[in-house]
């Protein structure tokens with residue numbers, strides 16, 4: 001046991017990751033390393049998993065930024081059963097999804113947009129929370145890959161009749177889907193369902209926790225916008241991004257902080273004190289309460305709406321005051337880098353967190369591009385997570 005702990009310490013030192021991060025990546029379990037240090041016994045299978053993780057992590061991390069497109073072969077490129085959060089992903093796995101999505105961007109720009117990749121396979125979109133763009137985007141993604149796509153809305157589901165989430169999961173599983181996409185108002189609900197079903201699960205947003213496909217589509221939209229400006233880098237090394245809005249209730253903020261940082265960006269978050277989660281620094285983001293200061297030399301501004309449906313009580317004095325302090329206006333934009341890009345996951349509240357003049361800026365705003373990239377990213381995710389199931393060569 002002692003040998004294993006010092007091996008883990010050496011491993012973390014060599015790779016510049018904290019032991020908490022090691023626990024998260026290796027076992028998908030934050031307190032794992034401290035439990036280990038307190039002398040908890042390990043099963044042989046856990047030990048093997050840890051060793052395998054360390055070997056494959058180091059093999060993949062040696063890929064330099066210039067040849068990241070040479071990803072590890074087969075399922076080592078993405079050794080996950082589904083996609084529940086960015087927190088579980090390593091940099092090269094994120095880049096793998098972005099690169100895979102690029103082919104679907106091309107297909108989606110043609111007049112005939114059909115692939116037979118998932119023909120004969122069933123995808124269930126189980127949405128327990130309202131959604132327009134995410135549901136539509138997943139539905140279009142599944143259909144463009146030739147899958148049979150079924151949408152389940154909470155309003156029509158047996159949840160309304162008192163069925164528990166676990167029973168719903170067991171029911172969905174019995175219909176033998178090949179992938180389930182879930183959106184739910186409770187953080188952790190997607191994990192709960194993923195534990196009960198056989199097929200891969202994709203998290204389409206769970207409470208205030210994560211929204212991984214949003215962060216991935218944001219990264220793809222951003223990378224393509226930077227490439228258009230001549231920046232050919234694979235990642236966002238040194239790029240300064242400010243995320244402003246209701247950080248406290250936002251799963252988009254959380255997934256984006258993790259994703260952008262994994263790709264090398266320097267992330268600032270800005271919100272009124274009541275809407276800033278305590279301990280946000282632990283995620284590596286620098287908190288600001290003054291939007292003008294947060295914008296100084298920022299290359300990318302990501303605006304978020306106020307998530308009123310998640311607020312219990314009064315978090316801000318009024319929408320007018322919020323706009324005055326935290327709204328992105330044309331004059332405030334001058335605080336940022338001259339050509340700073342503007343992003344928003346939608347839905348936008350024009351005149352509250354963002355003014356129309358800014359949201360619609362042709363050369364700076366990539367908001368509609370984010371929506372476009374959403375379909376491509378979801379096609380890539382549906383393809384990748386079903387590969388083992390579909391017995392694609394090398395994916396077992």
Ligand code: NCD
Nearest residue numbers: 133134205252305345346347
């Ligand atoms: C986001 C969400 O649902 O978390 N929207 C989205 O997926 N496009 C952000 C939001 O609702 O504000």
